[in-house]
Amino acid sequence: MFIDENHILHVIMQKEVHIEDAMDNFIAIRRFTGISSAKLIDLRGVIKLDKKAELFLYTRETQNKTKATAFLIKNKFKKWIDNFYSNFSSDKIPVKTFTDYNQAIVWLKTFNL
Numbered sequence: 001m002f003i004d005e006n007h008i009l010h011v012i013m014q015k016e017v018h019i020e021d022a023m024d025n026f027i028a029i030r031r032f033t034g035i036s037s038a039k040l041i042d043l044r045g046v047i048k049l050d051k052k053a054e055l056f057l058y059t060r061e062t063q064n065k066t067k068a069t070a071f072l073i074k075n076k077f078k079k080w081i082d083n084f085y086s087n088f089s090s091d092k093i094p095v096k097t098f099t100d101y102n103q104a105i106v107w108l109k110t111f112n113l
Contacts, residue, residue, distance in 0.1 A: 001028060012042040013049075022053035036065045038108040041071040044048050067111040068094040069091070070104040 001011050011025060027041075041057075043049070064083070094111070098104035 001024070001032060002081055003032070006105070007112050008105065009037045009039045010042065011039065013046050013107060016048045016050075017046055017053050018050045019052040019056055022050075022056045026056070030065075034107060036067050038067045038074060038111040040070045040071060040108060044072055044074050058069055065109050066093050068096075068108060070108050071095070071097045072101060072104050073099060075099045 001007070009029065011029065013021075013025075044075050096104075096107060098107070
């Protein structure tokens with residue numbers, strides 16, 4: 001987890017993500033940022049995402065202090081991710097999936113002006 005020179009928070013998820021991992025990341029993000037920011041969630045290394053962890057990522061509390069969220073994923077998961085996020089995303093917080101890192105950053109920069 002780090003904040004880049006554009007004030008975008010990068011969260012890199014690894015291998016298996018369970019509800020406990022998602023909750024730990026949420027606590028760390030709140031302590032780490034303290035301000036509203038754009039977030040890049042890198043899911044390319046995730047092999048398994050627990051259902052409870054998925055649902056936790058979309059609670060109102062986890063979206064608090066978020067300007068926009070870009071999910072970076074592998075191409076083969078794009079359709080599934082798009083469908084899943086469209087069901088849970090808030091109208092107030094823009095959410096978009098990307099398979100290209102640079103495109104995700106360009107999109108997120110527009111929210112940190």
